[in-house]
Amino acid sequence: MKYRNFKKMIISVASGKGGTGKTTVATSLALSIGGAQLLDCDVEAPNSHLFVRPVFEGEDTVTMPVPRVDEDKCTLCGECEAICQFNAIVTIADTVMTFPELCHGCGGCQAACPAGAIDEGKRTIGTIQHGRSNGLDFVHGRIRIGEAMAPPLIRQVRSRINLDVVAVIDAPPGTSCPVIAAIQDTDFVVLVTEPTPFGLNDLELAVETVKILKIPSGIIINRSDIGDGRVAEYAARENIPVLMEIPYDRKIAEAYSRGEPVVQAFPQWRRRFAGLYEEIEKLVAGRK
Amino acid sequence: MKELVVISGKGGSGKTSMVAALAQLAQNPVLCDADVDAADLHLILSPRVVESHEFMAGHTASIDLEKCNGCGKCLELCRFGAISEDFVVDPLDCEGCGVCYYFCEQEAVNFPENLSGHWYISESRFGPMVHARLGIAEENSGKLVVQVRQNAAKIADSNGHELVVTDGPPGVGCPVIAAIGGAAGVLIVTEPSLSGVHDMERVVELARHFSVPPMICINKYDLNDSITEDIRKFAEEKEVPCVGQIPFDPAVTKSMVHAQTLFEYDPQAPACDAVRALWERVEKTLE
Numbered sequence: 001m002k003y004r005n006f007k008k009m010i011i012s013v014a015s016g017k018g019g020t021g022k023t024t025v026a027t028s029l030a031l032s033i034g035g036a037q038l039l040d041c042d043v044e045a046p047n048s049h050l051f052v053r054p055v056f057e058g059e060d061t062v063t064m065p066v067p068r069v070d071e072d073k074c075t076l077c078g079e080c081e082a083i084c085q086f087n088a089i090v091t092i093a094d095t096v097m098t099f100p101e102l103c104h105g106c107g108g109c110q111a112a113c114p115a116g117a118i119d120e121g122k123r124t125i126g127t128i129q130h131g132r133s134n135g136l137d138f139v140h141g142r143i144r145i146g147e148a149m150a151p152p153l154i155r156q157v158r159s160r161i162n163l164d165v166v167a168v169i170d171a172p173p174g175t176s177c178p179v180i181a182a183i184q185d186t187d188f189v190v191l192v193t194e195p196t197p198f199g200l201n202d203l204e205l206a207v208e209t210v211k212i213l214k215i216p217s218g219i220i221i222n223r224s225d226i227g228d229g230r231v232a233e234y235a236a237r238e239n240i241p242v243l244m245e246i247p248y249d250r251k252i253a254e255a256y257s258r259g260e261p262v263v264q265a266f267p268q269w270r271r272r273f274a275g276l277y278e279e280i281e282k283l284v285a286g287r288k
Numbered sequence: 289m290k291e292l293v294v295i296s297g298k299g300g301s302g303k304t305s306m307v308a309a310l311a312q313l314a315q316n317p318v319l320c321d322a323d324v325d326a327a328d329l330h331l332i333l334s335p336r337v338v339e340s341h342e343f344m345a346g347h348t349a350s351i352d353l354e355k356c357n358g359c360g361k362c363l364e365l366c367r368f369g370a371i372s373e374d375f376v377v378d379p380l381d382c383e384g385c386g387v388c389y390y391f392c393e394q395e396a397v398n399f400p401e402n403l404s405g406h407w408y409i410s411e412s413r414f415g416p417m418v419h420a421r422l423g424i425a426e427e428n429s430g431k432l433v434v435q436v437r438q439n440a441a442k443i444a445d446s447n448g449h450e451l452v453v454t455d456g457p458p459g460v461g462c463p464v465i466a467a468i469g470g471a472a473g474v475l476i477v478t479e480p481s482l483s484g485v486h487d488m489e490r491v492v493e494l495a496r497h498f499s500v501p502p503m504i505c506i507n508k509y510d511l512n513d514s515i516t517e518d519i520r521k522f523a524e525e526k527e528v529p530c531v532g533q534i535p536f537d538p539a540v541t542k543s544m545v546h547a548q549t550l551f552e553y554d555p556q557a558p559a560c561d562a563v564r565a566l567w568e569r570v571e572k573t574l575e
Contacts, residue, residue, distance in 0.1 A: 198544060
């Protein structure tokens with residue numbers, strides 16, 4: 001707990017490729033810090049709760065604003081259709097149709113309507129649950145099945161960050177808008193990869209992403225002995241620190257399958273994850 | 289023409305290795321990589337690019353400070369926090385809604401279309417392949433997914449291919465929804481872990497939501513026998529055909545490291561028979 005006086009970091013755990021071990025790292029890291037907060041921002045496929053097993057204390061529905069048209073006031077002028085970039089509102093014959101699932105909630109149609117015929121309804125995009133487990137504060141978002149837009153829900157999960165403690169964010173895979181929403185403005189990104197051609201290709205994309213966002217990063221090579229040395233060579237070439245290597249071990253894979261965090265199933269890993277946190281802290285402090 | 293889309297919910301369950309193996313088993317297929325965010329199929333199939341196309345999608349605002357009179361209307365209307373107090377737009381936060389552009393009385397906002405990525409028509413050793421690369425930190429991945437799928441379908445229709453095999457993205461959001469609509473079937477590759485099951489259940493629900501028939505394949509089934517049993521029960525209850533189970537086989541990863549399909553790397557590998565049996569059932573189910 002000697003780190004409590006330090007500025008409270010937000011550490012995100014990401015990877016271009018899915019299934020490389022983000023959740024394994026995020027849960028074990030969060031559990032090793034003591035009194036931390038874990039936010040699962042992989043709202044399409046949230047898995048951290050299966051390992052942390054929090055007692056949920058509450059659930060909130062998350063909505064986005066969508067237009068609601070008062071047909072009596074509408075003059076069918078078409079201004080709403082003209083401003084909408086997402087084809088979410090169109091005038092057809094003598095009526096205005098809205099497509100709520102395409103709406104980004106920008107409010108443009110409402111602002112543009114000269115007749116004041118548009119106000120705001122809501123569309124449910126998912127839920128946020130929060131709870132506690134083993135001294136860990138836990139929050140995750142779950143996108144509604146059929147809902148396309150993850151970023152607004154991810155931003156809502158992040159709005160629950162407790163600034164008084166260290167926060168660990170479990171990010172979604174990929175390199176596009178959901179990842180940006182999850183890792184933007186965090187202090188450090190842990191990039192989890194595996195030493196295979198897919199792992200390397202997607203790591204390179206993830207490194208480009210964190211460069212655009214100007215966030216310092218480090219690499220964890222999971223199942224470090226299953227492939228070849230190209231990931232380690234790439235890390236050296238790019239001057240990105242390799243923070244940890246986790247060898248392939250069937251016992252770790254089996255513990256993962258049962259939803260057991262590495263640091264709980266294998267106590268010898270506790271010190272290594274505590275050391276990982278210290279290393280990240282040094283790297284972040286060194287940049288300031 | 290029929291399209292089979294391989295998805296999983298959870299990433300890293302073996303979608304792309306599966307698609308590469310099926311590319312070799314399928315009769316005269318068109319191949320399509322719809323994981324435009326982190327495309328990997330090309331690393332195995334080494335396609336030769338025949339056509340390269342720009343993918344233009346969405347717009348991003350920028351403010352011409354010479355014309356801006358600082359009225360603050362854009363700041364007041366932007367719901368995405370993309371405009372700073374001194375009227376600079378952060379392109380990463382800009383949603384491309386055009387509200388600032390539309391309402392600026394000084395016409396100080398530029399709103400050009402984005403070059404969001406590229407898509408390609410290629411030749412591979414197993415047939416034509418359509419794939420793409422979304423620009424880093426870009427939006428509109430769903431539109432790019434639709435673009436590659438439509439072009440794969442077009443090639444199939446005009447050249448008499450009866451099957452498109454599509455490598456889908458992970459998750460259940462925008463790109464996945466764009467990847468499965470209208471497909472003849474989705475093959476869900478899962479693994480016997482609590483995470484794999486959790487994400488598989490969500491993706492089965494998604495497939496049903498969009499009326500695309502799902503099939504389940506249990507990869508690395510021998511990693512946890514009791515969870516494999518749970519998946520089989522789930523499949524039975526939900527009436528989803530469980531078309532195969534593949535043993536954990538180091539040859540799968542090794543083939544990927546050698547940029548080969550499983551059958552090219554080691555035709556005697558234990559996983560090969562399981563994938564062949566799976567393919568027979570998939571073909572029957574698609575009929």
